[in-house]
Amino acid sequence: MRDETGEPVVTVDEGLSRRAKALACTAPLHELDAHKGMIEWAEAKTYLMAEIALYTIDQVAITMDFDTGAGHQHIQERVQRFVARQAPQRPDQEHARITAWVLGSLINLGDVDRAFRRPYGAVDSDGVYRVRTFDFKLIEERRDEAGKLYLRASHEALNVLVGALDTDVESAQVAAEVKLDNLIRRGRLVDAKQVAEQARIRTIQYGGLIRVQLEATKRNVQAVDWREKVPDLLDDALAHVEERVKAERAIAKYMAEARDEAEEPVRKSRAAELVDIVEDCVRRHIKLHSHLIGARDLFQEQQDRQQFSGTPQRQTLDLYGHLLMPALDLPVADASGLADLYFTESSGPVVRDLPDLAALVPLLLRPAPERTRFAGEVPEPDLETLQERKRFTDHQWVLANALLELPDEVRTLSGLLDEAAALDPELVALLALQAYGPQTGTALRRGDDRVLLAVHADADLDSQGFEGDDLLLATARLVDPATADHPAQTPKNTGGDNR
Structure with a gap:
């Protein structure tokens, strides 16, 4: 497209922004290897931190379920065994500290809201190029109903893990299972295992999308489109789950037969691993199916509950993330005006006392109250006689x-x-x-x-x-x-x- 002068017009390219966001999700993993030389308590150059981070995300994603997560201790133990393989000559204490350092970096413990921020550019509809900030998380800490912390891999982390960014989840999973079936029939079990692991991650990611909608419904029914968007999503999800369960059961049955008929130990072991992965996908799809069946009942319950719970409260302002950090990026003149406006509006109006003649005259003409001569009965105090204690007789x-x-x-x-x-x-x-x-x-x-x-x-x-x-x-x-x-x-x- 060209303008009147013949120069090409810069159009809005959403694909460029998506790729920039996808690249930003991998930045924290590269920073682990870039900053490992600053660790003073270990010779960390031996460890490949990006691989440890990917393995950590993998273990969290595999362990977490639809409405639960992975425990810190469980992830620590599993990742520590992987770290020990990279440097078996190092002590176990160092392996544990490296594991904790990588896990804490993925959670981003050094930030207030535990979020990574990366700048990216985008062209607006009016053709102006602007630099924006992309906020994302890799591993999130949440609490269950008992108040215990658990870990969950974010949507961005799952994209980084499977290496397919900004892809339709359902289409990708169907394609992965077709590819898996083809590889199995051709006997390429090593490649089939990798495809099966990616299909399992897609299953977890698809459940996460449904889970986000249900959690948003619990917070505020009006924030979720239950008229068209969510019902269509539930119908598509139910049809998808039913088809996937049938296909995965067939694949699991075929792999079980291949496992039993295999004579080579290596092939039998790989076939057994594939059976476990596919059966785990079946289990997750069945559990997702139960949540999909009860989603509409959940909507009815939350609608009745929130109808009598009063007006929803506004979200509390985050002074650090919403005011301080954006203000630091502005010029002094613009930042001072923003700060003055915030403190003026947040202090609220001051109610001044104005004299009212209709109320002041009766107060002045009111007769003085009659004063009593005595204040009242004085209570008799209870006195105790103190005995003098002499040091010398x-x-x-x-x-x-x-x-x-x-x-x-x-x-x-x-x-x-x-x-x-x-x-x-x-x-x-x-x-x-x-x-x-x-x-x-x-x-x-x-x-x-x-x-x-x-x-x-x-x-x-x-x-x-x-x-x-x-x-x-x-x-x-x-x-x-x-x-x-x-x-x-x-x-x-x-x-x-x-x-």
Whole structure:
């Protein structure tokens, strides 16, 4: 097609976009081999990471069923045996870590929503080429009704696994089974096994398409076209399943006869593997058939349930994926306007208090409420008498004061503590420390005529568990300055010359 000037017109090419998306699905597998040199805890260059990733997707796809998935531990054990074949001389611990690293990379644990993002170009209907982002997953983590995590291979992962991208599932499976039957009759069991494995993946993929429609129905009946699209899909699926079950049973019967008649061990083993794969396809088709039969009943149940469940709630905004990441790709001027608009709209309107004359006048003219003189009856508190707990008894105080009564002599603290061993040396030591800085003013106000004094002694103290500097203790007589000029009124000196 050319325009008026004779130049070719760029038209919309959907096939180009599909191939670009298909190529993007293989990028995470190539990145595993590109980044394996950055692993510090193992010499990972020996391992072929893309093959390990394909084998992991294969095991998850084979293990999962219509409404169930594969367990982490089960996949870990099966893939670890494959990893050990690539490097049998390496320890089992390294094999386990390589398996966990590949599985975590396929789940994309480093991303918030566990999705891979790859840019691709597309020409719009108006002829403008735009760069868009393709979001996809390879292995998804989901929870069952009991809350236990399980793994499922995504639609994109199944496409990567079988190597047939953007292909009609039903047509591809019919073609695969015709090819399988032809290879079996020609005796090419190795090629027949590969085709049978691809046919099984197509069976899983076809069940996944039906499963997506049923899950969407459980969430919101109005989001699924149950008037034309889904009923036609169910009718086509039922006819497809019935035909495939008949064809697969015939192939399984023929292979069972070939297995029993084979004399070579290798041929017998390959025939047995083919029988297992085809019988697994039959089992999956029968289970899919049961879900297809009950799909319309499921629609009726969900319609009745959701009719009385209220208005569907809107999906919560993902600030990281819906706002932050797109805003980082924009110029500063455009991003700031987008952020201002979001925060303005998300904060909501502010309700202001406006004065209303009709409501304000009655409030101002309302008589003041009558105040009571008393606030009410005061409850009687329940008081408990606290008993004073003395550290030292009265008898210990009497003995300690008698021991420290030193009117005519000077004693060391160490000697007094030895004598107080039978009493309480701690009380004697406390009184001696108080005597090192005596409160003479307080003693005079109380009317005491003497006070205990303590001074530093040039000796060490080590008695009754007390250590430090020893003290010299003596009792000094107190003289009131007001009566110092009247000797007749001065009390007798009962403490000697200690002043």
